[in-house]
Amino acid sequence: MRGKPFFRASLLLAAFSLMVAACGDDLGDIDTIKLAVNPWDGSAVNVAVAAAVLAGEGYTVERVEIDEQPQWAAIATGDLHASLEVWPSGHADNVASYIDGGGGVVHGGDLGAIGKIGWWIPTYVVDQNPAAATWQGLQDPAVAGLYATAETGDKGQFLIGDASWVSYEQDIIDNLGLHLEVVFAGSEDALLAAMDSATSRGDPLLFYWWTPHSAFSKFDLSPFELPSYSDECYASDAVDCDYPEDVLFKIMWDGLEESAPTAFTILSNFNYTNEDQIFMLGKLDEGLSVDEAAAAWMDANESVWQSWIPG
């Protein structure tokens, strides 16, 4: 019984702070823009730049850390407002159902940066055995055997990471007659760990990777030579050539234009090049935070981001 007054008092206190918390959040129309931060540095610096520009126009920006697949469902409901770096090769199905199918997401224009998926090997492999760096070389079982593991037996191992990545590996391998077996590492993290392990010993490793990526600052990687890309090659059923370039783009909630027109325009205009992004990724490697890296880039490129702001 004696506990009751305190109990009531603490309830009161709790209720009071709840009210304060609630009042702080409720400022009316959409002036809090929620941006998706996907789990890679490029995405984080994009959002940092966008957040700084939007904040300059009076918006509050909330960053939500979320994987690239689940983000579509969240953007479709307006619970998230935009994601700034979508790789087309990984999201054909999502584009079909959420954008083309009227699922609540709109195409937000190109990011400007261009991605490129390809086959990669540590540079020391090229130096030691140039034949192992070309597709013609891997038609020879003896050369392909360089990449063999206990799991793949006589064949060489071709390592691919995250299961969400669109890949034509099996097609390319079959159609070019390469003595390789595709092994799914299952996650980007595992593939990075495999690179770390193999390069520490100078072991050969052949894998699916892409640029721009921060891994290039840690590992010395070289492209593996595939027949160069052509539209005809991808139009046919039998893909046997290198990947096309990925034109990265932005996606937004289809209600954003109406509820936050200025933010929508800024995010639609948001556009910069690979060099801009790599500049900031370099700053991260120097130990700066994403926001500091974004600020450094914005200081040096004021005209670029000023041009995104309407009026």
Add this chain to the structure above:
Amino acid sequence: MRGVGARRGLSVSVARMTSLDQRRFIKMPRSVGLLGLAALVLGGLIVFLPEEITAFPPEWDIGFGPAVNEMQQWWISNRRDLGLYLYFFDPLSDVIEWLLRAFEGLLLGIPWYVHVVGVGVLFGSRMGLSRGLAAGGGMLYFVVLGLWELSVQTFALMTVAVAVSVAVGIPIGILAARSEWVNRVLRPLLDSMQTLPAFVYLIPVLLFFGVARVPSLIATVIYALPPVIRLTNLGIRQVPTESLEAGTMFGTTSGQLLRKVQLPQAAPSILAGINQTIMMALSIVVIAALIGAGGLGQEVLLALRHQEVGRAVEAGMGIVLMAVMLDRFSHSTIGQGQGPLAFSELWSHRGVRILGFVLGAAALLGWIMGWTDVPSGLQVSYAAPIDWAVDWARDNLYQLGNLPLGTGPFSDFLTTYGTRPMRLYLSEEAWPVIVIFFGFVSWWASGKRLVVGSVIGTVVIGLLGMWTLTMDTLSQTVVAVLMAIVIGLPLGIAASRRDWLERSLRPVLDTLQTIPSFCFLVPVVILFNVGRIPGIIASVLYAVAPVVRLTNLGIRSVEKEIVEASESFGVTKRQKLWKIQFPLAMPTVLAGINQTVMLVLAMVVIAGLVGGAGLGLEAVKGLARSDTGLGFEAGASIVILAMILDRITQGWATRFQPPSSDGH
């Protein structure tokens, strides 16, 4: 009196020793055993037949994947016009989101030092000074490692998830206790909720509950709900009928009976259920972060993405610490048997009251003045030595000189002579042979009823189009479980003979079981290469604990009289262990193996993230490609496999149980 008791104990124990060997023989009719054996020998040869005969007929694939995906697509395009979404899911998620943020805001508004002292006092008052100091020190961990806000986020999400689980779970548990029908429907459902990998339902949950924090909460609730329901149900059912009859005699209504008799008596069991629910909720913190839960889980994921093992371990150990503290605390309430009521008693101490007011004032003052930031001068980190240790292991343990020793050669060896041949055999063996094999083992372990279940179950896996993948996962499970037994059994036996070993193993095992497996992902790949082996190693690390614990417990709880009696017969130490203690401990050891099997299966998806292929990779693909149908097909196969293996190992364990009729 004592002498009589002892003599009686002796005669009983001698009787048990003699009946022991008979019990260990297979009870199945000999004809069935021979028939099964013959079938298996014949079946073993079928592996040489062409694939068209041995493979599960692809045209029988009635997978529900496409249907699930169509439903998902329909929901995506139509949900904004649906009343169910507009007036139920959307407002519901708004309310939960608001609650979460308010709670988080409240916790963060109270300065960290008030939390530290407050938690210390709370623990100290219930469990003594040393525990109180330890708890306060534990809270400081989050502060000095710079994890304060993240851990508050995780704590808030988990607390609300547990509150929702309790609010939903206790009524369902009561219902299940009162209606046999509900109970029967619920059981497989709860089994599935606990064994279905969370990866599978992350996307659907997002589609129903939109906002980033809410779906993670719902996913947590789905995973953590079963223990509350189970133990509420169990607790009420175990209320002695005498108490109920007494109540009815005094003319109480059924509502009164529930509130005044059944629930209070079931309270310890319900609290145990809540304790388990808390542990389960903490075990999917990292997975919930995949869909925006933030907190410590997100920190682990980010650290992984940058291959910073030390940073991941720091956050992971934060989760372990939170689990340990919540576990000890909830156990202390269970021990006192009166739950939260004890707080009013606590409050009656003058010192506690004064301290309470001081803390309250400090909280208010700190909140108003904004003294809530953790001073940056306090920060420490032990990430660097861990990263160094990982690099050292990579450079020195992968291969020892030019010898075929080290983690790399070990991985190759296990692949070449373990997983690969077993996988090839299982997936190339004619499928009916495997089905018959499961039926046979089920009969041997448990009886005819299970045969029907496992035959139907294995066939359904085939019908889902998951046959080969399931055989892949099965082969990995077998290797991982064998490895856990090979490591765990000797450790458990050793621990049962040395108290110091038992004591020092306990925190290690607790940590292995509570630290998020994501923390191991990078080191296992670095040491054992991408493939099936790193997943198996991670599974063994996670799943070895029950074998060790229950072997130790089983041997230690063999009655002293039996051991002494055997000593009087002059048996050697080795005989004592292998002829007396170990056989009598067998039911407990097998219960441990049963748990280990379940834990290994819970790791299937994690294995999929490091190259484990099989069902785990399919579940990962389901999430990674928004292919919910595929995810559910793989998830359903994991559930079926888990249920069959669970019932088989359980049945096997009960075969060793001494006949219960000798109770008194």
